[in-house]
Amino acid sequence: MVLPFLAGYGVQFGQRASTDEEVARQLLIYAHHLQGGSGLLYHAWDEKRAQPWADPATGRSPEPWCRAIGWYGMTAIDILEMIPANHPRRRQVITLVQDLVRAFQRYQDAQTGRWFQVVNKGDLPGNWTETSCSCMYTFVTSRAVQRGYVDRTYGSVAARGYRGVLDKISLDEHGMVHLVDTSIGTVIGDLRYYLARDRVTNDLHGLGAFLIMNEQMRGM
Numbered sequence: 001m002v003l004p005f006l007a008g009y010g011v012q013f014g015q016r017a018s019t020d021e022e023v024a025r026q027l028l029i030y031a032h033h034l035q036g037g038s039g040l041l042y043h044a045w046d047e048k049r050a051q052p053w054a055d056p057a058t059g060r061s062p063e064p065w066c067r068a069i070g071w072y073g074m075t076a077i078d079i080l081e082m083i084p085a086n087h088p089r090r091r092q093v094i095t096l097v098q099d100l101v102r103a104f105q106r107y108q109d110a111q112t113g114r115w116f117q118v119v120n121k122g123d124l125p126g127n128w129t130e131t132s133c134s135c136m137y138t139f140v141t142s143r144a145v146q147r148g149y150v151d152r153t154y155g156s157v158a159a160r161g162y163r164g165v166l167d168k169i170s171l172d173e174h175g176m177v178h179l180v181d182t183s184i185g186t187v188i189g190d191l192r193y194y195l196a197r198d199r200v201t202n203d204l205h206g207l208g209a210f211l212i213m214n215e216q217m218r219g220m
Contacts (some may be wrong), residue, residue: 001071003027004078009081023079025088030072031096033059039103040064040119041072044188052053053188064119067205070136073100074212077143094149097140101150104137105157114162117183118194126195132182134165135209139216146220155220162217165210182206 002024010019026093034041043065043102053061076097107119114129115137116122138161144150145158170178182203182214 002073002119003075004082007079007082010177016084019088020083020087022082022122023063024087024093027072027079027093028089031060034072035096035099036060036064036066038106038120041069041100043068045122051188053190061119062190063194065186065188065194066115066117066119066130066133067136067183067186069100069119070133070140070209073097073140074136076100077140080147097144097149097212099156101141101144101154104141104161105154108137108157108160109164112167113160113162115161117197118191121191123186124191126196128181128195128199129164129197130181130183130208131165131168131179132203132206134161135206135213138162138165139209142213142216142220144177157170158220162213165213169210178202179210 003026006019007023010016021152031041031044036042039063042060042065044061046059049056049059052137055062076093080093080097104115108115109122109129112129114131114134116127117198118124119125121127138158141154141161142158145152146157168180172178178201180201181199182205183197184200184203186197
């Protein structure tokens with residue numbers, strides 16, 4: 001999450017030669033360690049394989065958790081807004097976004113248009129569609145279409161995601177908006193841990209992502 005700030009700092013203070021390279025390099029390092037064959041990213045990686053959740057062979061945590069992937073996707077999209085078109089790593093970052101958008105399409109819930117808390121296990125009893133990540137994935141997909149990183153046919157993925165999130169919005173008697181089914185703050189855990197996370201209304205993770213998504217979708 002710090003990478004867009006670092007890129008913006010480089011623009012503001014004339015240090016782009018170093019900051020553009022660093023933010024792109026960090027995105028690629030994350031993907032190298034966290035990306036599985038599905039295009040999704042696992043929640044975390046432990047170089048020493050010392051954490052109880054770390055796979056002894058790969059160092060990865062056991063599950064691709066939805067909001068962690070959302071942060072990564074939004075960061076990659078933001079970085080592409082700032083690094084120049086001729087940056088030598090730009091094409092690689094675009095490829096990462098393309099991989100994510102394809103994965104978003106693959107794992108989007110056909111019934112609701114949203115995405116699950118444990119993204120690749122939507123058919124698992126107890127899994128549930130989570131609104132903050134659904135906002136994030138919709139934003140990333142829509143912006144990728146808008147900027148030409150992916151084919152325009154992926155616009156339908158964003159449109160379904162947007163409708164799915166709107167289905168989780170309600171107005172109370174005072175005209176105030178409420179967004180339900182956002183996971184509370186979440187550390188790294190196993191499958192049971194993720195599925196048992198509290199689902200709350202108007203959590204700032206969800207509301208912030210909703211505002212960003214909504215502004216993007218209104219402009220499309």
